[in-house]
Amino acid sequence: MSRFSDFFIKELGRRQVWLFFLLATLLYVLPLILADYPYIDDNWRSLSAGMAWAEQGRLFAQLFFNALTFTDAAPNIFPLPLLIATLAMAFALTSLTFHYFRQPTLACCMVLLPLWYNPFFLQNLSYQYDGAPMALSVVAVIYAITFRHPRRSVQWLVPSFLLALALGLYQVSLNVFLGLCCLEVLRAVHDKLAWPEWRGLIGWKFAQIVLGGLIYCVSALPFMGRGRASMLNLAAQPWLQIHTNIDRVLEKVVLLFHGGFVWVFAGLLLCAIAGAVGLGINVVEREDSGARKCLIGLLCLLTVPAVVVLVSGIALLFRDFNEGARTLMGFAVLLVLLFYLSHLALASVHERLPLLLMVPLLAILSISFAYGRVLTVQKTFATSALFSLGHDIASQQPLRDAKRIYMSVTYSDHWLAGAAGTFKRMPVLHYLLNVDFYMLAENLPKVGITNVVAERERRNATRVGYQGYSPLVDSQYYRIYLIGDYGFIVFKEPAPIKSLRW
Incomplete structure (x- = not known):
């Protein structure tokens, strides 16, 4: 019995971590595969093997289906694209786990699983065509964060190309990248990074965003239709428009917190607050000048509202605001933030306590299976x-x-x-x-x-x-x-x- 319980707290190898993520990610999409429901845009795409991604600024989504189907169109081959994306996500989450934790355990893997176990991401994955490119955009973002190479030129260029690839698959994945950059700040505090490394980290991420954006503008943006990139009208009270859009997003996010989910996430929030206090103590105890401590503390404080805003993020700035769940990819990073801080707090009390993170994950998994049954009912009715x-x-x-x-x-x-x-x-x-x-x-x-x-x-x-x-x-x-x-x-x-x- 003790050997079985030790499995949950022992250090895992890379292969074990990958197997965990493979099983967990497949389990999450299993209800969608079983439902096999052509979701909205899937109907006209399957009818004509339609493309139309390039004119939306998503050139690489179009190339993905060209390569996968060996045609210049997009015949429906579901669920193959989703299975490929799920496999890729298992590799990406494995890479991110070893990036965050030197000696990962099962609980450490649970910290990063919300990047896939995002309730709102279920709408993205519902698309038999668009679901896979959206998921692969998150994969590209994760590798842009974790990629390491001894050569400086490669270290700068490859993550930037990966970020451009992510934008060319689905632009909203930029919210995930920016959110993970915020988490890098918190990780640097926990790992007690020296001040020169702090400056290098922030400068490198900023340069990555600029260079990745330039590569995207050169490669995919020229194919985009004009109306697709219309931003808010600066002459018509843009701040009021953004405030209205945020209110609409909050109305939708609140729908998640109903019944027992309120108590589950309330407990998660309390644990996260405790973890944040622990990080604050780390900042105070740093062997740095008072000014540097204040600056680092301020950056840590700003990560929280930044990640919250990034739930919808860049979508708030477009003239034709889309409040659909598929635009709330940044909610995954908010969950990871709560899980990461909770893990820090729980692990400081007892090595087995972080396994409590399994509870909110099971709650999210239950949403996936309930949603799968709803899709089946909708398919029968349709x-x-x-x-x-x-x-x-x-x-x-x-x-x-x-x-x-x-x-x-x-x-x-x-x-x-x-x-x-x-x-x-x-x-x-x-x-x-x-x-x-x-x-x-x-x-x-x-x-x-x-x-x-x-x-x-x-x-x-x-x-x-x-x-x-x-x-x-x-x-x-x-x-x-x-x-x-x-x-x-x-x-x-x-x-x-x-x-x-x-």
Whole structure:
């Protein structure tokens, strides 16, 4: 029994650490693989083997699929890209573990696992196409932090190229890099880095960001569409816009803290505060001048608000602010910060106490499996809706022969009645799912219907302009009108979901 318990506190080799991360990362994405649900953009991409990443400033995401499929397009080969990204993440987390800890144990591995076990990252991984490039961007960021080489030129260039690669896969990963740079400051305090090394560390990271940004601008930015990079209007109260965007992000993040999760993360926060106090004592006890101690202490204090802001980070500065969970990649670094400080506090009391970090990890893992079940329910509902709509169109010859059928867009929180109970207990899952429509026009070719398009330029005219006509089809969720050679699909507003008791 003692030999078994010693396994949790003994030093692990590189191979053991890699196996731990491989199993843990695969376990986290297993529900998504089993659900096998084409998520939003996946529908049109799989329909046309579509690309369109380069014009979004994500050239390397496009090249990734070109190389992986041996074509100049992107046929759907899920889950192969996700499995490759998961394998790469296991290697990256192993590298980061030995970068942070000289003699890593199982608890040390748990400190860095939130870079993958980020509840909001589940939305990124839900994309069968975009999920893998987003994950690989985090891998590139991690190696930009951990890369070491004796030659100075290589040491400067390789991390900068890795950062440019990360930006070319998904620009929001910059938040993760900046957050990990903040953690480097705390690690330097814990390792009692000398003052000259402090200056070198900060200068090197700054140069890395500048050089990586320049490489990205030269390589991928020229392919980006103009509207993609629109920043906040400086003439229209930008600080008010940023404040509004931060409020919107906070509203979404708070959805995670519900029920027992409040107590789990409250305990984690208390442990992190204790660890921060311990780091503060390290600063006070340094053999440096008072001015240097104050400067180092100030830098440590600034890392906390910096990491908090980086939860959304650069996304706050864009004119078209996206509050989707996939932009909250920086939340992973905030979790790592809490785990790292908690580990310092718990390890100082007893060598086995850091194993308590397993509790919040299990809580996050439970979110992954609950989300996987929600995706399965959504897949069942979407399949039923597709066959219903496809049958109603195919069974009516005037609709089959229509030149074009316009589908109106109706958003609602009440389409997925089958997951109402889960949404109530875990509100964050509804935010992660982010599917508030009944059907996408891109789905209908799957059942042979090719004359349906989403109504865009008509500005949803079907909802107000054709209500006086008798519908050719009147279903539970929609009506289909036919006027001349053109059809119009108008979705009904679903009734609010009522709680069911048996």
